[in-house]
Amino acid sequence: MPDGRRALLPLVRRTYPTGGSAILQSLPKGWGFGGLIAPDGVTAGLVSAVFDDLTATPALRIHFRPNPLDAAAWAEAAAERTGITAVPARAHVLDLDGGFDQVWRDRFKASTRTAVRRAERAGVEVETDTTGRLVPVFHALLQRSFDRWARLQHEPVRLARFRGRHRDPATKFATIAARLGMGCRVSVAWFDAHPVAAVLVLHGGANAHYTRGAMDETRAFPTANRLLHTVAIENACxxxxxxxxxxxxxxxPGLARFKEYFGAEPYDYCEYWLERVPMYRADRALRDCVKRAIGFHDV
Incomplete structure (x- = not known):
């Protein structure tokens, strides 16, 4: 590395059915953030060295979805190169500095604290597990969510279910729980003895990542999700x-508003495609055309 530091870039390989060159991804869509693991911090020099190394691989396309908190280093390294497509994105991150008491007092909105207390008084209980025991409960709720997301996004239900099962099979979460152990926390909110909502949060070093959430809207207490995240945030602290x-x-705007209830702030960053043949724009145009045809929209 040019500045004497070392870093690791976990990559997931996807090979085309025809046997063609693979796509390397860090990380694939639906798997959260990837990017560099650097004990001394991510710098533009480290990112540039990784670009140099991966340019020499036979992969047709390489996709990076880095930690939004490292956005400046990635942008600086990408600006010096050609052949890289930068795709604007936005994520929300809550600063946990000061511990949970300070986060609760100074960053949670007053309405969120009220909502959490209301859920507790109503008898909503949160159970957290790190052994994988609650993964089947979580996944059952996730499958119920597919239909709700389809309705909100104006997407055909069958298509939403197919995409959901393909992206999030039960084996995926069972494997994550088995491999990460204490680093994988599944929390389930119970109301009237029924599971009504759940979140899966991954812990690693300085970061906790809310990876996926799900709920049963037919049974859910209105503020159960806010209690769930409060427990997850307290565990992270x-x-x-x-x-x-x-x-x-x-x-x-709906997602942003919900996350900002807890004091999370928006971070603009970019995903990056390193491509031998510029395919991203054509692929994006095709996807947008399909969305327009079915009336799909983000909520």
Whole structure:
């Protein structure tokens, strides 16, 4: 590395059915953020060295979805190169500095604290597990969410279910729980003895990442999700995490508003495609055309 530091870039390989060159991704869509793991921090020099190394691979396309908190280093390195497509994105991150008491008092909105207390008084209980025992409960709620997302996004239900099962099979979360152990926390909110909502949060070093959430809207107590995230944020503070990543927000005002209830702030960053043949724009245009045809829209 040019500045004497070392870094690791986890990549997931996807090979075309025809046997063609692979796509390398860090990380694929639906898997959260990737990018560099650098004990001494991510710098533009480290990112540039990784670009140099991966340019020499036979991969047809390489996709980077870095930690939004490292956006400046990635932007500086990408600006010096050609052949890289930068795709604007936005995520929300909650600063955990000062511990949970300070986060609760100074960053949570007053309406959120009220909502959490209301859920507790109503008898909503949150159970958290790190053994994988609650993964089947979480996944059952996730499957119920597919239909709700389809309705909100004006997407055909069958298409939403197919995409959901393909992106989030039960084996995916069972594997994550088995491999990460204490680093994978599944929290389930119970109301009237029924599971009504759940979140899966990954812990690693300074970061906690809210990876996926789900709910049963036919049974859910209105503020159960706010209680769930409050418990997850408290757990992250207890584990010494400094940031609680609440995931991609895109242009959805509803998602942004929900995350900002907890004091999470928006971070603009870019995803990057390193391509031998410029395919991203054509692929994006095709996807947008399909969305327009079915009336799909972000919420």
């Amino acid at each position: 207890r584990d010494g995490c400094r940031s609680y990543h609440m995931g991609e927000s895109g242009v959805s």
